[in-house]
């Protein structure tokens with residue numbers, strides 16, 4: 001387990017996106033970026049067991065496990081399972097507004113239940129020795145004032161939790177789809193900057209709408225970390241300079257996207273041997289060559305041929321060869 005990690009840049013938890021294959025792939029581009037799992041609910045983890053939801057490769061580290069739930073003792077149990085499985089941090093989801101999540105009364109609707117959140121965090125902190133962090137919005141529904149937000153953060157911070165990742169827009173619990181809730185409510189970075197100013201002892205990471213390392217560098221002048229979601233998924237190559245520019249370390253990124261995909265081949269072969277369908281891995285690779293001649297043909301091969309039953313590594317090699325030399 002890697003506990004000596006740095007939060008200057010992290011990749012957001014994204015359901016259906018940041019699975020173990022995507023995380024392994026991103027790790028080939030940056031050694032230092034902090035990765036997050038998809039959200040795992042306590043219900044799923046307790047019922048399905050660690051193997052299905054906590055499986056990951058040691059190469060992914062540092063990697064944080066995100067949990068969703070609202071029952072302190074179940075969360076404590078799941079946090080311990082996560083620590084035992086080798087995760088570097090447990091992150092508590094207080095930001096997801098989907099109906100499915102709300103019907104379980106967790107995710108963003110917990111922003112209205114600060115005392116329950118505090119109990120959940122305390123229970124997890126008692127159960128593990130790795131850090132426990134919170135990912136939250138700046139508000140929900142009409143509870144969207146700065147006073148509401150700081151009151152929520154203060155209540156959680158009283159438990160001793162000092163790490164907050166803040167998606168800098170509020171969520172509407174009714175009327176907007178999860179996708180709309182990631183675009184329609186305006187981004188208010190000032191809430192995040194202000195809370196860092198007023199509570200400087202907390203580690204504050206800003207999330208939402210960040211699309212370049214230039215922006216990451218600007219935001220890092222004001223807070224401790226930046227979390228990037230969709231841009232990292234759709235355009236993973238943007239991470240290629242992250243180790244040098246954001247962490248001040250030597251880059252491990254291959255020289256170009258083709259070399260990166262070639263470096264991913266041995267992993268894909270190993271997974272295929274274990275019976276994992278090719279498409280489980282290639283579905284994450286659509287955006288890799290955007291803007292490069294041959295990208296369309298590449299995407300076509302990946303979307304049509306890699307989906308076929310029994311498709312093997314030769315399909316990926318064919319797709320790589322369709323792209324011009326970079």
Ligand SMILES: Cc1cc2nc3c(=O)[nH]c(=O)nc-3n(C[C@H](O)[C@H](O)[C@H](O)COP(=O)(O)O)c2cc1C
Nearest residue numbers: 012013014015038039093167208209210228229230
């Ligand atoms: C497909 C998708 C799935 C997501 N799943 C989760 C999740 O499981 N847990 C969570 O806290 N946030 C989830 N999010 C929200 C992201 O973590 C992030 O807060 C949001 O996308 C804003 O960051 P961005 O503008 O950099 O994408 C998801 C976002 C997307 C696009």
